[in-house]
Amino acid sequence: MELWYTEEHTPNVRFSIKVREQILSEASPFQQIDVFDSEEFGRFFTLDGLMMVTEKDEFIYHEMIAHVPMATNPGIRRVLVIGGGDGGTVREVARYGGVERIDMVDIDEAVVRVCREHLHFTSCSLGDPRVTLHFEDGLKFVRRFERAYDLIIVDSTDPFGPGEGLFTKEFYGNCFKALSDDGILVNQHENPYYDSYASSMERAHSRIREFFPVCRVYQAHIPTYPSGHWLFGFASKKFDPTEGIDAMAWNALGIETKYYNTDIHRGAFMLPNYVKRALESA
């Protein structure tokens, strides 16, 4: 007998991974959580049947969502991670000694519990003394702060269901308010290739652009996400992510990475024409 995990990337396109064993299946008050072991991608976990993290390719997403802003402003001290219950984003941010405080807000405590139990490779830094976990709606959490963070990373699910509020104008406006005068907002920005994701990307981009003077998009290659081509939004009140970067300074930190480097940092902002056009017309 063969057991396969299948995600419908569109109603007409399927992506499947052969499963060795299902480790856990749990319905939280917010979503369905599943953990599997596979030959090809190692351990992986899904929310409502959608791929979140695999052991084999998670480094790409987490390095790219964290190191691009951290290298852009080495002075970042206070970081807010919204979503990211698997802990991978916090793991990368926690590698910087200059970071004094990391608040992580995930609406679903069960996701964090499951990942701490079954996904040590991402959740390993959640016990860092600088990390505080908050279990509530990110939109609600961020609303109460003013100039409180140097970096906000939105590591959310897709904008359907629990993650929906994190793609709204009211959320981006509240993030702007919660950021310091040189603050940076980075968010997972969906893929540009399939229509339904691309329209989420365009909407998010046009909404962020209303608030932030610097509004850019960068990309990475993530094999298990729909189309394999994934975008991140980079918005900031002051720093330009490509002009400002001090490559020597970052390399001197000696942070060892598998995907990110300062050349990729610059190159990731160079986008294909169809993506450029979509963003321009957004």
Added chain:
Amino acid sequence: MGERVGKKLSQSAAPLFDALKDYRARRVVPFDVPGHKQGRGTPELTEFLGRSCMSVDVNSMKPLDNLSHPTSVISDAETLAAEAFGADAAFLMVGGTTSAVQAMIMSVCKGGDSVILPRNVHRSAINALILGGIRPVYVDPGTHPELGISLGMAAGDAEAAIKANPCAKAVFVNNPTYYGVCPDLKRIVEAAHDAGMAAIVDEAHGTHFYFGEGMPVSAMAAGADMSAISMHKTGGSLTQSSLLVMKGARVDPGYVRTVINLTQTTSASYLLMSSLDIARKTLATKGAEIFRKVVRLAEYARGEINGAGGYYAFARETANGRDIFDFDATKLSVHTLGIGLAGVEVYDMLRDDYGIQIEFGDMGNLLAIISVGDNDYAIERLVSALAEIKRLKSRTRLGLWDHEYISPVVRLLPQEAFYAERRAVPLASSEGEVSSEFVMCYPPGIPILAPGELITKDALGYILYAMKKGSLVMGPQDMTLEYINVVK
């Protein structure tokens, strides 16, 4: 159907819903209307609404009973609805609560009779006066001095109107108003009954009073004769479905059915009727739990909105024992003038900039309906968007209209004015004329002018201001509102 006799129906049953499922399972070949024949003839519509929806969009037939003359499953559904609402009889309505309001009024008044009613009634009540040739006796419902909203009609004012108009046939009451304000219903009902008048209630916004805990008193509990209840507004049935419930011996249910049948369709929609049956079952079995959550969400939103400052989300603390006897805690009514924006301006921003549709905005306030279908995410979005609008758009308070109630000057019966010889005059220069049509902001659909009323300076000023602020002002035959029809 013999086995139905004497059978006690349970609130967890839904007889009409069950009958429709049976009908579908029997795969009946339709040689009756509707012509789409279970959706087979209209592929595009069927794809849009779904085959399961189209397959039960049927006409009345023996196993599905007939709304005009119910004897089986519709009758059972109505019996259950009556029981759920603490009433003696109930009627499923498919023409909206408008049809229920009109049936109530026309069941207790005939041509030339008077009805006592607060001015902030829905237009459907005044439409009934036009249809029936009935005379309105308007009572000033009271206006809140800071919020500028019209209130619930003080019991003392209702009693004075009853005393001054002893021949009136009925007292008509809103419970609650659009904003959630409740009158002292028990006292008004008692005063009406003492004077030999019927007490009829518009509970378009009060479905949950019958099922929630700690809610304001409902019409049936207060001893009223009839009530019109918009199940679709907060109860979860489909738009346009409604209930008329009644209690006591003052009005004969058979006569009410006859009045309803005067204007009701003979092809009542089974989609609407089954949605009423299912919603009634849900409310009767889970209503307390559902409205506990609704109140929790509304209280949470009020706390957050008031914490943000500038706005004032008002509720029970406004109660004064008179024209705000009680307040419906499920309504999220927010006064916006404190951030220097009209309610309708915030209403537009929420929709255009934030993708959030709320029920309405008037000059100084907005209203968000919170109901069985809401969840924490949605509330959080609304609260956050309001905080953002305040941060980005607030202005100083100047230049906003600060009162809402305009005392009507009734010159002719609504019916007389409606059918009188008329001429069109430019709205801007219509002061002093007698209007032959309605003018209202929609929603909430409460008239600023009704047929037969003098166009006063106040009324005209308010209409022009509302148009300038972007309210949807409607009613006149000239949809651009450049002209208004007045009595010759």
